[in-house]
């Protein structure tokens with residue numbers, strides 16, 4: 315699940331981005347409405363966390379323009395961050411199509427919880443858990459279960475498995491997986507996907523599910539061959 319954070323205050327931005335990454339989201343960070351437009355023009359996001367006080371075009375104008383657009387981007391859920399006394403901002407934000415807001419300073423845990431709720435509610439996350447054969451990915455509780463045990467995954471392993479489970483038994487191209495685990499400013503080596511997939515394989519061994527390599531194309535999540 316990919317989140318675009320639009321926040322010009324480097325301290326807040328860093329805390330928010332780190333907190334969301336730790337919670338398993340892929341996060342892209344920009345400091346202005348203009349950069350957010352650029353990001354949205356090329357990438358798909360499941361949620362936008364939007365600070366209203368931005369240099370240049372402010373967050374409310376950005377939000378209005380976003381909602382007026384007739385394309386897929388117009389429906390991306392937006393969580394607005396506002397200053398302590400910004401009642402007008404909150405009202406304005408909601409009127410312009412924000413889905414939720416948080417008043418600064420806020421608890422990171424609350425931000426993460428609300429992001430999860432918003433993504434779920436707007437259908438990017440159609441259900442709380444994903445199941446495939448013996449694997450159960452509990453997205454609300456952020457736990458993977460298989461072969462009667464809980465399996466610990468790193469955020470990137472989680473993103474890869476989630477993508478594979480959403481497209482189980484079909485071939486997933488490697489570049490799609492790379493996109494699922496990386497923000498565009500992350501310096502991820504092209505072979506990173508192979509590394510994460512091989513770790514993932516080791517972790518899900520014995521669950522009856524396997525990640526098969528489809529040479530030259532990508533991967534397919536399927537029933538493990540019986541041994």
Ligand code: CA
Pocket residue numbers: 321322323365366367368
């Ligand atoms: Ca600001």
